[in-house]
Amino acid sequence: MPARARPLSPHLFIYRWQIGNSLSILHRLTGLFLGLGFVALAYWFVALATGYPSYRFAARLFASPLGGLALFGWTFAFFYHFLNGVRHLLWDAGRGFERAERRASGWLAVAGAISLTLAVWLLLWHFERL
Amino acid sequence: MTLRSPLGKVLGLGSAKSGTAHWWGQRVSAIALIPLVLWFIFSLLLLPNLDYATAHAWLHWPVSGFLAILLVGVVAYHSYLGTTVVVEDYVHGEGYKLLGLLLLRFLHVLVAGAAIFAILCIAFGT
Numbered sequence: 001m002p003a004r005a006r007p008l009s010p011h012l013f014i015y016r017w018q019i020g021n022s023l024s025i026l027h028r029l030t031g032l033f034l035g036l037g038f039v040a041l042a043y044w045f046v047a048l049a050t051g052y053p054s055y056r057f058a059a060r061l062f063a064s065p066l067g068g069l070a071l072f073g074w075t076f077a078f079f080y081h082f083l084n085g086v087r088h089l090l091w092d093a094g095r096g097f098e099r100a101e102r103r104a105s106g107w108l109a110v111a112g113a114i115s116l117t118l119a120v121w122l123l124l125w126h127f128e129r130l
Numbered sequence: 131m132t133l134r135s136p137l138g139k140v141l142g143l144g145s146a147k148s149g150t151a152h153w154w155g156q157r158v159s160a161i162a163l164i165p166l167v168l169w170f171i172f173s174l175l176l177l178p179n180l181d182y183a184t185a186h187a188w189l190h191w192p193v194s195g196f197l198a199i200l201l202v203g204v205v206a207y208h209s210y211l212g213t214t215v216v217v218e219d220y221v222h223g224e225g226y227k228l229l230g231l232l233l234l235r236f237l238h239v240l241v242a243g244a245a246i247f248a249i250l251c252i253a254f255g256t
Contacts, residue, residue, distance in 0.1 A: 032216060035209045042202070042245035048185055049248035049255075055182045082167065085160050092157060123175060 023106045027084045030077035037074040075120055080113035152211060159208040166201045186252060195253035199246050206242035210234065 015021065040062075047058035061067050087105050090096050096105055132139070143149040173194065177184055188194050217230040 028212075028216065031209075031212045035213055038205050038209050039241055041205075042241045042248075045189075045198070045202075045245045045248040045252075048182070048189060049251040052182050055185070059180070059182075078167070082164075086164070089157065089160060120171075120175070127179075 019103060019106050023084060023109065027081060027088075030081040030084075033073065033077045034081055037070075037077070040070070040074070072117070072121060076113055076117040079116040080109060083109040083112045152214075156208065156211045159204050159211065162204050163201075163208060166197065166204060169197055170201055189249060189252045190255070192253065195249050198249050202242050202245045202249070206238045210238040213238075 012021075044058055044062075047054045062071060084106075087096070087109055090105070096102065138144075173188065174180070177188055189198060213234050214231060217227060217234060221227045221230045
């Protein structure tokens with residue numbers, strides 16, 4: 001360790017909170033949460049392969065209030081991570097770096113994720129009622 | 131003018147000692163996942179319901195089984211790359227970091243292996 005304090009480059013907390021960094025953090029959080037969703041997906045495949053009783057147990061687990069909440073969360077996390085991921089890929093291709101474009105695409109990813117999540121769940125709800 | 135040493139230039143791997151391999155793998159798997167996850171979501175939504183017989187028959191169909199295995203493999207790879215960065219960023223002790231990275235790798239292989247084995251059982255079972 002140095003004997004005297006050296007100047008440090010400004011860290012995260014010195015910057016104003018804004019949409020760019022919020023969406024970046026949300027991308028990482030949804031990615032982590034989707035990692036758990038991957039375990040749930042694997043469990044669903046294993047339950048399906050194990051036979052009817054274990055599949056019925058898994059289906060009940062996913063249909064429980066907590067299971068439903070998790071599935072709803074995974075739907076949103078997926079659509080957000082998906083749309084924001086495409087946003088990142090466009091940046092990687094060198095497009096959309098202007099300030100207005102960055103903000104618009106960010107809000108588009110959020111609005112798109114919310115709409116797609118609601119669309120999927122309304123569809124599921126609608127067919128369950130048929 | 132460049133500040134890179136001649137040796138660094140030749141090796142071209144930077145401080146992470148892996149060059150752009152991680153970054154590139156994350157992008158390639160992201161692109162591969164676009165059609166795979168869309169296929170998965172639409173197939174499930176298009177099924178009349180998700181009871182045992184319907185889901186089993188769907189996954190027993192060779193095209194579903196094949197694509198599901200690809201999906202699981204690529205998701206595992208993408209998730210492994212992503213969660214690895216999180217551990218590298220936030221776990222600071224060298225011992226804990228190594229342990230976390232090992233655990234992540236084992237868990238991803240374990241979960242993906244179990245899912246792929248299950249899909250194969252359904253594909254080749256009666």
